[in-house]
Amino acid sequence: MAVPKLSAPVGQSPRESEGKPVKNKGDDVLLVRRMLEANKIGPLGTSKKVDAGLLKAIGTYQKKIGFKRPDHVVDPGGRTVTALLPKFKAQVAAEEKAAKEPKLEVTFRGKKILVTQKEYDKLKAEVIKNLTPYMKSLIKNQKSCLETYQSYLDTAMIKDGVLNAVAQAIIIKAGSVKMPDNKLATRSISAAGKLERAMSSKDLKQIDEALPAAEKAINAFSDDLLRFLKEFTGSAQTTGTVLMVSSAVCFAVVGALAAPVLVTGAGMSAGSAAVVSGAGVGVLQSASQELGKHASGQKVTVWSSVQSIVIDGTIGGLTAGIGSKIPLGFCDDMAKAVAPRLASKVPFMATKQLEKFISNYIAGSGQEVIKSAIGEAIKVVGKIAKSGKAPTEKDFNDAVQSVLYSALLGGLVKNLGGFQKKWAYKNKDMLQGKILPDRFAKLAKDNKIPNTLKAKLWAEVSNKVSDETLKAGYGAVISAASGKESESQLTDMAAKAVEKDKKLQKLVDAEMLKAMKKLKIEAK
Structure with missing residues (x-):
């Protein structure tokens, strides 16, 4: 090792x-x-x-x-x-x-996904579990339709009595009603039988082949029987239970898992494989979970399945495989988007500096802020989806940026703006209350000078160095702050940096000696 x-x-x-x-x-x-x-x-x-x-x-x-x-x-x-x-x-x-560890390569919606054998087995079991109630309902529908069809055939063959047979014949002939197509009934019987055998085998490859064929055959027979019943009764009322079932987009997960190719690492590092695997598994699980909705009686349309996969897939791609940490690239993109809008609120930082500061913040101590923004963005994208419009990656990013802008404006940027004001006052107090008196005491031959002269001296030196001490404080905050500090903590950080800055001390000493010479104060 x-x-x-x-x-x-x-x-x-x-x-x-x-x-x-x-x-x-x-x-x-x-x-x-x-x-x-x-x-x-x-x-x-x-x-x-x-x-x-x-x-x-x-x-x-x-x-x-x-x-x-x-x-x-x-x-x-x-x-x-x-x-x-x-x-x-x-x-x-x-x-x-x-x-x-060998990986299984699954191609799902045009993308290659790596999963471990353990992940594959778990997904396979989950898919079969979610599919089973749906497949049972499909077969139940076929049997119900067949029983209804058989009852009309029995009547036509006078099994229920001559009177019923004659009555049915008259209705069918007079109303030009066409009996259900026997070929469709036969195909549905064959397809349902293959599906039952595939279910028993728990073989996804067999299920992948049998399920679409069963859906097509059973739905065709169901449609034809329903057409006959409506024509025969003259209304939408039916004498049998006819369930309409339709394939959902998410069934593609069955095909994706039906024929995996064994690969070993696919030339990826362990970390990269984990990220690819995690994101892919998240999408596959999302699609698999949609299957169970059929069995619980919920209405599942093609769009509702796509909607769930689009949203879950977007977030899964961001977070899966790397725990709770959001990728740095995403943090950088979000910072780049919101920094120009926030720059006017933090004048002491250039837009590029603010962009870097925000990126470091949301990648570090601001993780909860960006996760919260993503959570709110999911809701926004969900609303877009429910309106019938397919949400895009741009919709998602715009939603994150909007929430992130508000969060940063009320938190991080507010603290930076408050710090700017506090530091301006603190800087002045530090210069005239501590830094200048200390340096004067070390440089002057006689520290006892009139207050009016001292005030002139302080003003002369402050005018020369205050901009530099301000900048030094800002620089310390830009380079060292994590973004979670309060206004007071940022101000203290700037003050400590200025006190330790040897370059600033030399500047203060040089300007102090110039001012002393100008005001005729003798130096040591």
Whole structure:
């Protein structure tokens, strides 16, 4: 079993603890994400760059294993990676086993779907279970029609008495009523018999061949008998029970599972095979579930079956095979769509920056927001479907974007807008209440100067550096925030970043010395 190994430290850079320099190589970063997820920390995505979410996850795990002061660094051979290894090795072994497990390739609606033998057997059992009541009702319908037809034949052959036979003959002749076609009756008997044998065999291939033929033959005989009864009675009333049954689109799942081709991995990684398998199984299960509606007496039309499969298939393709995590590509697409509409609400961010921020948010701490948006979008698409219009992928994406826009506007964007105002005040207070006095104390020969002169000095330096300190605070939030922070938490994050920024300190010192010289205040 080949278990990947770290080549260099990953995490906080520059590191605050002792050890080799943190390199944050792309493959190493991705490996740490996988190891943490194997230990139930995450989901963390597939980015090869270190971000705030990953650093937080490392810290969370280090606390879990007993670090009093997490350093947010994973060293090769270190305490953190040693603790992560057992569960990660088990996951790698499971993935390798899954990759070697033979898959069955099922072609359904023009798409190839990979399923394991276990998934196939479960689906097959589910399909047969759902089909059985329907097939029984189809056969029951054929027998009911045949009994009704036989009763009229018996009367015609004077089995029920001469008077009834004469009466029937008069009605048929006078009304130009044509008796049911005997050939249709014979075909329905043969087709029903084959279907019963296929049901007993529990062989999907036999069912796939027998069911369409039975539907066609039994429906043709049923239609003809109903035509005769309506003509004979002069109304829509019938003397027998005639059930009209029609094939549903979802029966294609029977054919899809009837003749699978054995493949081994299909050249896919274990992870890719799991995603393909999960999404496909979701669609097949959706179609299979529609079969049971016939037996419960619900009206199932071609459209209602398609509607269910379209909606379930869309969502299944997004979420199946990857647990609760939404694919990053979908998050990126949604962020790209809503960012331009939200940009005016967050002036300190460029549209591209906001787009990236939103994408990171909904792929990380904002998972519940995007899942909620998808849930609401399903309802919207469902309403479109019920109106008789076939919902498209664009309808679905538009619905997600609409709900996501409202959710972000009232949550994430509201917090960012509030932070912008708070940070403007906080930045001014920090400069004049702490940063400038501290730097002046270190640079001036005599700290005791008149308040009026001090006010001039503060104003002179603030005018030169406040834009840069504001930008530094914004930059810290853009790069480090997860999106779930409150206005106050974002403001504190910006303040701490500015206080630690050595480049800003040099700028403040340079502008302070210029202003002191201008106002004739002696420096040390």
